[in-house]
Amino acid sequence: MLRSMYSGISGLRGFQTKLDVIGNNIANVNTVGFKKGRVMFQDILSQNVQGAGAPTAGGKGGTNPTQIGLGASIASIDTVFSAGSPMTTNLPTDLSIEGDGFFMVSPDEGATIYYTRAGNFTRDAEGYLVNSQGMKLMNTDPAAIQISQNDGVVSYSIGKDGVITTVDETGALDSTNTIGVMTFNNPGGLKKIGNNLYENTVNAGANDGDPMTPVTPADAKVSIIAGQLEMSNVDLSEEFTEMIVAQRGFQANSRIITTSDTVLEELVNLKR
Structure with a gap:
């Protein structure tokens, strides 16, 4: 044939x-x-079809294969x-990462970690920041981030350094919660699992070799932009x-x- x-x-x-x-x-x-x-x-x-031939001394030249x-x-x-185009929404829980990094979300309080660039988070009934599948956004501990009115919180803001500053009913400030991020030597080694989520693999090269422990945005050299989403690239x-x-x-x-x-x-x- x-x-x-x-x-x-x-x-x-x-x-x-x-x-x-x-x-x-x-x-x-x-x-x-x-x-x-x-x-x-x-x-x-x-x-x-035919192998290469070497030149002979004083004779024929070589031939190519x-x-x-x-x-x-x-x-x-x-x-x-590559970075996608930013879209301004002015919603305080919409977040985007400026730089190379990923948000860390978990369905079971940090026992399982997934990574995402999609920052369209909302607050659920208990004040947790969650994605559209209900997975909770992790801080640097890592633990689920909760901004609950039951704790007296009346307002909050998220800075470029990922620090969440809350104000309670007495006017007291609290800045102990920081959004955790993860960086990878080879993001292309991550595995897509759907729903805008990625899973770690042996070839991704997580920061410090530990895919479960996030770093601060400052350590990752990225910025968290509130009120903005990163769209498709x-x-x-x-x-x-x-x-x-x-x-x-x-x-x-x-x-x-x-x-x-x-x-x-x-x-x-x-x-x-």
Whole structure:
């Protein structure tokens, strides 16, 4: 069977995957804190028809190897952690991180930790800062952050250093709560688990090697901006351009298969 047909099939599979990733990016163009994906290709092992030849002293020069490529495959599907555009909401519990870092949220008081760039938090009935799945935002202890009126709190504010300052009914200030953040040497090593959440992996490289212990925004060299959300980093013009490239690549590989089929048909019809 012609090698070109199998090469064309590998190209179809690759560009189909690329279109899947582009479609997911476009679907999440308005998702808070979403980070787009990109597909990288690599060639498949080539078939050696003839090996390289070394030059001979006073004789012939060297010859290069003769190889036939066998198609393409997916090298990686990367998550691009460039910053998304900020959107001002003026809601005190909407938070964004300016710099490389992640909020830490937990469904079970810190026993399990997930990471997110989506800062659309709200206060629940008990005063805890929670995301849309009810997971609680962690401070630097780490423990769930609670701003409860039952404790006499009448107002609060969140500074760029992540410090939450509360004012009680007597006018006394309290600044003992600080939002915890986590940084990673390789954010691309995090695993997406849906709902704008990431999970630590062995290749993420958590700060100080401990993915459970947050640091202050000052130590992480980031700023917490209250009243603002980080939106998706998807650029529609770029995605539609990549879609056109993927579509043409898919069509070109389809043409390879149909051309190979025509050649095979001619071979079959040689003897009639």
